[in-house]
Amino acid sequence: MNTKVNICGVELKNPIMTASGTFGSGREYSELTDLNKIGAVVVKGVAAKPWQGNPPPRIAEVYGGMLNSVGLQNPGVDYFIENDIPFLRQYDTKIVVNVCGHSIDQYKAVVKKLRGRDVDLLELNISCPNVDEGGMAFGTDPVMVEKVVSEVKKEADKPLIVKLSPNVTDITATAKAAVRGGADALSLINTITGMKIDIHRRAPVLYRKIGGMSGPAVKPIALRMVYEVCKCVDVPVIGMGGISNGEDAIEFIMAGATAVAIGTANFVNPKATADTLKGIEEYMIENGIEDICQIRGIIE
Amino acid sequence: MKTIENAKIISKEFISENICDMVIECSHITREAKAGQFVELYPDNGINLLPRPISICGINKIQGTVRLVFQIVGKGTELFSRLREGDSIRVLGPCGNGYDIIDDVDGRALLVGGGIGIPPLLEACRQLNCTKIAVLGYRTGSFLADEFREAGAKVYITTDDGSLGFKGNVVDLLKAEDISADIIYSCGPRIMLKYLSAWAEEKNISCCVSMEERMACGIGACVGCVLPVKENDKIVYKKVCKDGPVFDSREVCW
Numbered sequence: 001m002n003t004k005v006n007i008c009g010v011e012l013k014n015p016i017m018t019a020s021g022t023f024g025s026g027r028e029y030s031e032l033t034d035l036n037k038i039g040a041v042v043v044k045g046v047a048a049k050p051w052q053g054n055p056p057p058r059i060a061e062v063y064g065g066m067l068n069s070v071g072l073q074n075p076g077v078d079y080f081i082e083n084d085i086p087f088l089r090q091y092d093t094k095i096v097v098n099v100c101g102h103s104i105d106q107y108k109a110v111v112k113k114l115r116g117r118d119v120d121l122l123e124l125n126i127s128c129p130n131v132d133e134g135g136m137a138f139g140t141d142p143v144m145v146e147k148v149v150s151e152v153k154k155e156a157d158k159p160l161i162v163k164l165s166p167n168v169t170d171i172t173a174t175a176k177a178a179v180r181g182g183a184d185a186l187s188l189i190n191t192i193t194g195m196k197i198d199i200h201r202r203a204p205v206l207y208r209k210i211g212g213m214s215g216p217a218v219k220p221i222a223l224r225m226v227y228e229v230c231k232c233v234d235v236p237v238i239g240m241g242g243i244s245n246g247e248d249a250i251e252f253i254m255a256g257a258t259a260v261a262i263g264t265a266n267f268v269n270p271k272a273t274a275d276t277l278k279g280i281e282e283y284m285i286e287n288g289i290e291d292i293c294q295i296r297g298i299i300e
Numbered sequence: 301m302k303t304i305e306n307a308k309i310i311s312k313e314f315i316s317e318n319i320c321d322m323v324i325e326c327s328h329i330t331r332e333a334k335a336g337q338f339v340e341l342y343p344d345n346g347i348n349l350l351p352r353p354i355s356i357c358g359i360n361k362i363q364g365t366v367r368l369v370f371q372i373v374g375k376g377t378e379l380f381s382r383l384r385e386g387d388s389i390r391v392l393g394p395c396g397n398g399y400d401i402i403d404d405v406d407g408r409a410l411l412v413g414g415g416i417g418i419p420p421l422l423e424a425c426r427q428l429n430c431t432k433i434a435v436l437g438y439r440t441g442s443f444l445a446d447e448f449r450e451a452g453a454k455v456y457i458t459t460d461d462g463s464l465g466f467k468g469n470v471v472d473l474l475k476a477e478d479i480s481a482d483i484i485y486s487c488g489p490r491i492m493l494k495y496l497s498a499w500a501e502e503k504n505i506s507c508c509v510s511m512e513e514r515m516a517c518g519i520g521a522c523v524g525c526v527l528p529v530k531e532n533d534k535i536v537y538k539k540v541c542k543d544g545p546v547f548d549s550r551e552v553c554w
Contacts, residue, residue, distance in 0.1 A: 021522070022517075022521065022522060023521055024520070024521035024522075024523075028517070028519040028520045028521040028542070029519070029521060031301055031302050031519075032302060032303075032304060032392075032519070044521075044523070052536070052537060053523065053526065053537055055528070056513055056514070056525070056526050056527070056537075057513065057514045058514070058523075058524045058525070058526065059350075059514040059515065059516050059522075059524035059525065060514065061348060061349065061350050063347060064346075064347060064349070065349065066349065066350060066516060068516065068522070068524060070522070070523050070524060073523045073526070073537060205514075215349055216346075216349070264349070264516075266517065266521070267349070267350055267351070267516045267517045267518075267522060268342070268349045268350065268351075269342075270304060270392065270517075270519070271304070
């Protein structure tokens with residue numbers, strides 16, 4: 001049975017990745033699940049300088065999911081290079097660095113610092129809904145998407161994945177713009193903007209009022225978007241949004257995703273990555289599938 | 301080292317209308333557990349996804365059990381309160397840093413708890429090997445107070461409605477009784493901790509406060525549950541679940 005997949009020349013031993021921001025750099029989860037069983041760890045967003053993030057409360061639970069407005073708190077690219085790359089390299093998994101910035105120059109600064117570093121892929125975060133500058137502001141306008149991607153691509157010495165925002169009318173427009181800009185692969189979806197109000201306090205639960213929704217409740221939306229994007233681009237697509245088990249992952253692969261990422265499910269079940277892989281393998285055995293690629297994109 | 305276990309409910313009872321006292325068997329978590337740490341209980345109902353942080357009220361290393369005393373405040377805790385003896389629940393722990401129990405027999409420790417912040421102080425009280433004073437604040441009535449006495453503490457009770465003990469808040473009582481101590485361990489509503497912290501600073505007493513924030517992962521990965529903390533003249537966001545829940549009161553930005 002073959003579960004290996006290839007993303008822009010980088011071979012992942014299986015299609016399981018982690019969704020940025022839900023897994024740190026794997027350190028905390030390494031006590032609870034085997035990082036060697038994960039195809040690639042996508043680390044929490046890394047900026048050129050340390051970012052403080054948003055004031056709390058940053059988390060709200062909603063029906064079948066959650067909202068967050070963390071705002072990309074991170075210790076910066078220098079800290080990442082010194083501490084997190086050596087940590088992750090102890091494990092047999094690929095390293096994907098999620099790159100964030102408030103401006104094109106800031107994205108470029110991170111990517112420049114990562115040149116020649118021992119990481120496998122870059123993921124450009126132009127879709128975070130929880131920052132005022134950069135993030136989703138760049139990722140929802142196709143003209144801007146193409147410009148940011150082409151500028152950042154010039155600095156990158158690793159394949160560049162572009163992470164798309166679902167907060168658009170037509171995701172195929174931003175997907176095509178990213179590919180025109182030079183994206184080597186696409187990942188989707190980032191969180192969907194949402195809100196929760198505490199009726200007793202008569203105030204929004206989140207300090208920032210609006211946050212990003214994730215979890216099983218968003219899965220049908222994510223799956224539809226992955227399906228639409230896979231039909232209109234030729235680059236590999238990494239599917240995510242509410243994936244919690246093998247069945248969910250298979251759906252995304254059938255819709256055309258080359259790999260899948262586990263996000264919020266890590267909070268619900270810290271072993272979600274390993275459990276999802278097990279579910280995929282069981283499905284393959286039960287259905288006599290030799291190679292995971294056989295079922296990729298089989299939905300017309 | 302943290303573990304996820306399927307814990308068996310050994311006993312469960314209500315000790316007041318909305319406060320549940322539950323003992324669960326989880327040997328790995330118990331072996332590692334410290335006073336002031338918490339466990340994450342998973343609702344596992346497919347709707348309420350996130351685990352709920354519940355402080356550890358008692359640790360029994362011989363029987364491999366922890367005791368959890370929690371208030372029903374929402375859907376998750378309501379669900380846990382309906383569990384019965386023999387049922388099981390998925391638990392992750394132990395989480396957080398816990399209290400630093402200083403083993404100084406000459407010292408005098410003051411434990412200050414408010415409402416559902418009282419349970420984690422009980423295990424701290426049991427482990428402390430010095431003169432102990434517990435000041436316990438309730439809205440009305442009391443719970444666990446006798447167990448603090450059994451653990452060797454001189455107990456003062458305050459209630460908001462005056463139904464028991466001193467009518468007023470814990471800081472008013474500390475002032476009225478002119479209580480002094482060498483170290484304070486505390487847990488309770490933020491407003492209580494804020495005034496306690498100011499009192500402790502005035503008296504120059506070191507004060508450990510156990511803080512709360514909405515959490516997702518509970519292990520320090522998601523950076524959801526942050527607290528603004530002073531560090532080298534700067535304000536930084538620390539993780540309540542991993543860097544805390546116990547902080548030095550002087551570093552917290554009240």
